[in-house]
Amino acid sequence: MESIAQAVAERVIDLVIEALDMDALIAKIDLNDVLAQIDLNSLIDRLDLNEVLDHVDLNQVVERVDLNQVLDRLDMNKLLAQVDINQIVSRVDMEGLVRNTDLGAIMVSSSSSLATEVIDMGRGHAVRMDDTLARWVSKLRRNHTRRSGSPELPTAEESPELPTAEEEP
Amino acid sequence: MTAPIDANRPQLVPGDGRPPPAAPPGIGPDLRGQHSGFASRFIAFLFDCVLSIGVFMLVLAAASFAASVLTGTSIHWSRANLWVVIAFFGWQFFYYAYCWTTSGKTPGMVLLGVQVVGLDGSRVGTRRGVIRTLAFPLSFILLGLGFVGILFQRDRRALHDLIAGTAVIYDWDTREARLRSLAREGSDGRA
Numbered sequence: 458m459e460s461i462a463q464a465v466a467e468r469v470i471d472l473v474i475e476a477l478d479m480d481a482l483i484a485k486i487d488l489n490d491v492l493a494q495i496d497l498n499s500l501i502d503r504l505d506l507n508e509v510l511d512h513v514d515l516n517q518v519v520e521r522v523d524l525n526q527v528l529d530r531l532d533m534n535k536l537l538a539q540v541d542i543n544q545i546v547s548r549v550d551m552e553g554l555v556r557n558t559d560l561g562a563i564m565v566s567s568s569s570s571l572a573t574e575v576i577d578m579g580r581g582h583a584v585r586m587d588d589t590l591a592r593w594v595s596k597l598r599r600n601h602t603r604r605s606g607s608p609e610l611p612t613a614e615e616s617p618e619l620p621t622a623e624e625e626p
Numbered sequence: 627m628t629a630p631i632d633a634n635r636p637q638l639v640p641g642d643g644r645p646p647p648a649a650p651p652g653i654g655p656d657l658r659g660q661h662s663g664f665a666s667r668f669i670a671f672l673f674d675c676v677l678s679i680g681v682f683m684l685v686l687a688a689a690s691f692a693a694s695v696l697t698g699t700s701i702h703w704s705r706a707n708l709w710v711v712i713a714f715f716g717w718q719f720f721y722y723a724y725c726w727t728t729s730g731k732t733p734g735m736v737l738l739g740v741q742v743v744g745l746d747g748s749r750v751g752t753r754r755g756v757i758r759t760l761a762f763p764l765s766f767i768l769l770g771l772g773f774v775g776i777l778f779q780r781d782r783r784a785l786h787d788l789i790a791g792t793a794v795i796y797d798w799d800t801r802e803a804r805l806r807s808l809a810r811e812g813s814d815g816r817a
Binding site: 574580583586587588590594598 | 662737777803807
């Protein structure tokens with residue numbers, strides 16, 4: 458009797474399910490309302506995320522992401538404000554950096570002696586005198602050209618492959 | 627040759643907000659490879675004169691001393707002595723020819739940061755170095771008119787440069803000098 462009842466019930470359920478229009482049913486359900494009633498935190502707590510992630514092919518996911526678009530939406534200033542630069546610098550291998558780059562040479566030349574300082578100063582003054590002389594001569598030539606009415610002298614742009622110091626700002 | 631430093635590039639400001647220290651006079655964009663001016667070359671030449679004549683006098687004095695020790699008679703050198711004149715010009719020729727052919731720089735040029743190069747920026751070499759040394763006195767003999775080209779020519783070449791096919795350029799690293807200057811200013815500011 459019991460088995461007959463169970464068989465009848467199963468048959469009835471099958472018939473009901475077949476008769477149901479699932480799309481219409483889902484359309485009638487307010488999913489937002491349903492989601493509002495779900496405690497997502499407890500749901501997530503019950504999820505083994507590691508197991509989920511094991512099933513995910515991250516490479517495929519990343520391939521489908523437009524990283525440029527993601528970067529465009531990033532506020533880099535806000536991001537950098539959270540970065541501890543000092544901590545990053547403390548992790549830099551300074552010795553390796555000095556050994557493998559021009560930084561070492563620059564530091565050596567920067568920590569120069571008094572003699573180098575004097576030579577730099579002397580050379581600097583000599584270059585300034587060179588420029589002053591070049592300006593005087595240039596003025597002299599301009600005045601002479603104006604007085605004699607001859608055509609303009611070639612400009613500095615026409616100079617040969619090695620330019621002169623007076624052309625620099 | 628290095629590319630010139632961009633003079634319009636914004637300068638770094640020290641962390642404490644102080645304005646960046648000013649560079650020493652003359653130390654601006656990189657000058658390497660540019661034709662050297664009259665003042666740098668003249669000061670370098672003066673230094674070479676003092677050095678070469680000083681060395682020559684020292685050698686004469688040493689020779690005189692050695693002669694007085696060995697023979698007991700002292701030798702007095704004078705400009706009227708033909709051998710002294712020949713030795714002087716021989717020494718001057720050696721001094722300049724050796725320096726220009728080997729490195730393109732005399733000690734004075736090293737001090738002032740200038741160098742003699744070929745017209746294409748190549749090394750002077752023996753031939754051009756010797757020709758330049760031989761032509762050098764010509765610039766003096768013509769009442770110094772041989773040097774006028776340094777002032778008036780765009781490529782700043784003197785008569786002896788024109789004859790030898792050489793040019794004189796700046797050879798000191800102004801970028802390094804600027805860094806040194808900034809480092810000094812920085813350390814002075816911190817002290």
